[in-house]
Amino acid sequence: MPKITLEQAISASSRAPHDGYDYLIVGAGFAGSVIAERLAAGLGKQVLLIDRREHIGGNAYDHLDDAGVMVHRYGPHIFHTNAQRIVDYLSQFTEWRPYEHRVLARVDEHLVPIPINLTTLNTLYGLSMTSEEAEVFLAERAEPVSTIRTSEDVVINQIGRELYEKFFRGYTRKQWGLDPSDLDKSVTSRIPTRTNEDDRYFTDTFQMMPREGYTHMFERMLDHPNIDILLDTDFKAVRESIAHRHLIYCGPIDEYYDFRFGRLPYRSLRFQHETVQQAEYQPVAVVNFPDQSVPYTRITEYKHLTGQTHPLTSISYEFPCDDGDPYYPVPRPENAELYKRYKALADETANVTFLGRLGTYKYYNMDQVVGQALALYQRIEDGHAVAPEAAGATAS
Structure with missing residues (x-):
């Protein structure tokens, strides 16, 4: 996977005949990675994908911890969808492990x-x-x-x-x-109540996990000669130094505009990861704690998700908080109105397209983000003008 340095990115963006990357994409999660892959492989575009974190995959990033247990650094990510086209697309980059979440x-x-x-x-x-x-x-x-x-x-x-x-x-x-x-x-x-014994959390047609993990899937997705990847880099630090023809921004839309109308409220998460000296900690991947006197919302044990065999197990306690990386747009009418002001500004900004949860201030499941990115690509391929909501409207 072609990771480069800032100096290399600046140099590449100034070379003829391109006179800059065709697309600078901010955010290497699902939205940014899918649109990067499509533009590079589908249209032969030169793409620079950047992320302020030191890794690709966004919040779906997984890795082996110090004990050798595969964990999700940013909490459990379970893939589920009813859309065959989303499965077909992602299956180019991963094999799957059947998994029904309980x-x-x-x-x-x-x-x-x-x-x-x-x-x-x-x-x-x-x-x-x-x-x-x-x-x-x-x-x-x-x-x-x-x-x-x-x-x-x-x-x-x-x-x-x-x-x-x-x-x-x-x-x-x-x-x-x-x-x-x-x-x-x-x-x-979004949460049903059932009067039968169906104990699955989701009822989608397709429920599974990438067999070798999300990070491996992203690595294969982005392994293309037309894609350069620049990590541990803040967009603000490079926006004036890297030549590009079009920007696709998957970060927070209010941050792009320097919070001109005020900050869009998000809920963040803090994770306490621990390794336990036993093979299994709890009977399912996730146990919720509705009691408000318990400070965390849930405990996740990742081996249930990955199917990994290991003499130890790793868990995480999840603590919602106000400060930290933005995870969930807070769904209140006044926040929706504030977003509309930023969207109106975005509609008037030339050569910039906003994409993903943060770019369009809306909670999407992973398959919906993939669908939104594929829909955006289709509009670009068809030569249509792109508006963020139009791209998201056909999300699965």
Whole structure:
């Protein structure tokens, strides 16, 4: 994979006949890497991909820790999608390991499946309900909300306040630093409630993990002679020194404009990684802790995700926080309005396209980011003008 130095990048960008890279792409996560690969391999463009971190892969970066256990440095990343075209594209760069994600929650001294299902309800309440009885059980506890606006409204309308308090309120307050009543309904609308025994976290058609890890997949994706990679480099430090014809920016859109209208709020994460002197720490990859008195939201054990055999195991405790790398756009109406101001500015900025979660201030799953990048490439290939939202509209 062609990693270069800043001096080499500056030199390359000044050489004839190109008079600069065709594309400078900021951010080597899914969005930046996919569009870099497509432009290089599909259109023969000269691409410089830069990232402020010392590695490619963005938040999906995985590596062997000091104990030799494969871990995800930035928390668990589980690939799932219903889109065959996304699988077909990524399969050029990786083989897959089948994996269905299951999550347990520590509630009332029990470890129960989340999303809530029949097993969850029967375990918590000491019952032996059928699916039909569980539907009645939940319907009797639901508190209808006439107009659903917030995350609290969504859950209480579906399953009532008691289960809302047990599973959602504390976890959400830790995750977002806000009460569910202050968050957009989209936060909890993604979480189903089941009355059968299906304990899979996702129900997508395709659920799997890259057999040799995400980093290996990114290395193969970016292994192209038309792609130069410059790591451990801040865009601000090189934006004036590297000649390029078009910029694709996958970083925070407000940062690009020097926070002209103020900062777009994000929630960040802090990880405490530990190696445990035993082969297995917990029965599934992720255990959630909804109790607000527990300072972390979840514990991840990575060997469940990777299938690695090792006499030791490595885990991480996840602590949401306000400071640090931006992970999750905070879904509140005032933040959406602030983003619209930046988007209007972006629409007037020539030769710059914003892409990805941070560039378009929207939470995407990994497959959706790939879909957004592929859609952008298709528009470039077709010679159409590109707008960030137009690129994302066809995401899978």
